[in-house]
Amino acid sequence: MSAQVHALKAINTRVEAPEDGAGLFEPVPFKVYTQRDLDRIPQLARLSPARRFEMKVVSSVLPFRVNQYVIDELIDWDKVPADPIFQLTFPQRGMLAAEHYERIAGLLRREAPKDELERAIDTVRHALNPHPADQMALNTPRDEDGELLDGMQHKYRETVLFFPSQGQTCHSYCSFCFRWAQFVGDKALRIASSEAHALHDYLRRHTEVTDLLVTGGDPMVMKTRHLRDYLEPLLRPEFDHIQTIRLGSKALSFWPHRFLGAEDADDLIHLLTQLVEAGKHVALMAHYNHWKELDTEAARAAIRRIRSTGTVIRAQGPLIAHINDDPAVWAEMWKREVRLGLVPYYMFVERDTGARNYFEVPLVRAWEIYQQAIQQVSGVARTARGPSMSASPGKVEIQGITEVVGEKVFVLRFIQARNPDWVQRPFFARHDEQATWLDQLVPAFGEEKWFWQAEYEALRDQGLAAA
Ligand code: SF4
Numbered sequence: 001m002s003a004q005v006h007a008l009k010a011i012n013t014r015v016e017a018p019e020d021g022a023g024l025f026e027p028v029p030f031k032v033y034t035q036r037d038l039d040r041i042p043q044l045a046r047l048s049p050a051r052r053f054e055m056k057v058v059s060s061v062l063p064f065r066v067n068q069y070v071i072d073e074l075i076d077w078d079k080v081p082a083d084p085i086f087q088l089t090f091p092q093r094g095m096l097a098a099e100h101y102e103r104i105a106g107l108l109r110r111e112a113p114k115d116e117l118e119r120a121i122d123t124v125r126h127a128l129n130p131h132p133a134d135q136m137a138l139n140t141p142r143d144e145d146g147e148l149l150d151g152m153q154h155k156y157r158e159t160v161l162f163f164p165s166q167g168q169t170c171h172s173y174c175s176f177c178f179r180w181a182q183f184v185g186d187k188a189l190r191i192a193s194s195e196a197h198a199l200h201d202y203l204r205r206h207t208e209v210t211d212l213l214v215t216g217g218d219p220m221v222m223k224t225r226h227l228r229d230y231l232e233p234l235l236r237p238e239f240d241h242i243q244t245i246r247l248g249s250k251a252l253s254f255w256p257h258r259f260l261g262a263e264d265a266d267d268l269i270h271l272l273t274q275l276v277e278a279g280k281h282v283a284l285m286a287h288y289n290h291w292k293e294l295d296t297e298a299a300r301a302a303i304r305r306i307r308s309t310g311t312v313i314r315a316q317g318p319l320i321a322h323i324n325d326d327p328a329v330w331a332e333m334w335k336r337e338v339r340l341g342l343v344p345y346y347m348f349v350e351r352d353t354g355a356r357n358y359f360e361v362p363l364v365r366a367w368e369i370y371q372q373a374i375q376q377v378s379g380v381a382r383t384a385r386g387p388s389m390s391a392s393p394g395k396v397e398i399q400g401i402t403e404v405v406g407e408k409v410f411v412l413r414f415i416q417a418r419n420p421d422w423v424q425r426p427f428f429a430r431h432d433e434q435a436t437w438l439d440q441l442v443p444a445f446g447e448e449k450w451f452w453q454a455e456y457e458a459l460r461d462q463g464l465a466a467a
Helices: 033-042 042-046 047-061 068-074 084-089 099-111 113-126 132-139 196-205 224-235 264-279 296-307 326-338 364-376 453-466
Strands: 032-034 065-067 152-156 159-162 211-214 244-249 279-286 312-321 345-351 385-390 394-403 405-415 429-432
Touching: 032 033, 032 068, 033 047, 047 099, 047 113, 068 084, 068 405, 084 312, 099 113, 113 429, 132 152, 132 453, 152 196, 152 405, 196 224, 224 264, 244 429, 264 279, 264 296, 264 453, 312 326, 312 364, 326 345, 345 364, 364 385, 364 394
Parallel strands: 159 211, 211 244, 244 279, 279 312, 312 345, 345 385
Antiparallel strands: 032 065, 152 159, 385 394, 394 405, 405 429
16 A cells, blocks of 8 residues: 555544543544655654665665654654664664665665565575574474464463464564564564464363463454454363463553554453453563653553453563663663553563664673662562573573672573473573673583583474474
């Protein structure tokens, strides 16, 4: 579509403010801009043509999508390009390595034929580690006949991730997104499923699973009726073992009107209430990167409305250079979250994919930021864990930096692991100022391997052989 501007109908006839506060908001049309619409965003006119060209180059490779709410209410255009929400949503030149940037820029400048450009874009994308932590090779479960169940991941014993095919986009895209491969239209790089019965069959057979995480993209882009098809059957007795339903979403930040004036917002609120009243723990795993995302009237009203259902909102997000690599930003964010009734949950380390070179923060600095931020908040905000790396063996948290018998070390532990026996066992890595990810660390005290390494390698070889 030429304008790439969609209007999602949000007809809400209610005029009175109900108790949950939703009726205070008029329906707001949803307008979204993608790469082809960059020139149609009036605020970008204040940037130089060179900078706008850079944005076009980068957004040819990495997904770009931003909506009017983000542009109007979250970005402070007087502070662009440094504004954190601008960095969070708009492409920046540094997101591509110089050689990749020059290659695509050259092709765009000389208006190269479409297929030549597409081949080059494809090559660059595949060089960006589209599926970090072996997610496709190792985590995709199988059905009873041994067939791979696309659209599901089962890495940790008690948790299944489900990627509904209607939820494989987001209201805006984060420039650093570790799931960017979901959005570039290459089916080979996508994880998605619309198979509600496959999900239910799998969960029925796997009674060790207690948690279902519906994720994406963002499941909140789905119509409520689709979400209902996946979730309502879980109220049957055969799914009693599914105690917790988590919904991974950034809609509270990028499009809070999803919970307010959208045409099926009431039905969504009703569905959440129904699940909670039936005894499920429902958790909205809300993705936040900066306190500014909590600071609009719509964001606060949406939070109130979701909380009124009994759903718990847990807040999490990665530590990202140019956006939130500052203890003051995290401390402020955690304070505001607690004030609004959210539970601070995770500070993640930026994953080893996509535009990582631009956004990554050394682990030493990540730990300092976490420590300095947590020292500024009260006990109720110290529920935030981190900095945590979602790596292939498991979620590894940096617990601290210290000295043991004269050697400076990172103290690490698994919060989650492929083998539950690894969880909570401290282990040590040699101090390294530059390291940004687990695979760059080496065991401390002259050890050759991590305590979990041989077992992990065996599991990995087994998984890769079966894939
Ligand atoms: S909301 Fe999540 S999945 Fe969507 S673009 Fe941002 S990081 Fe990626």
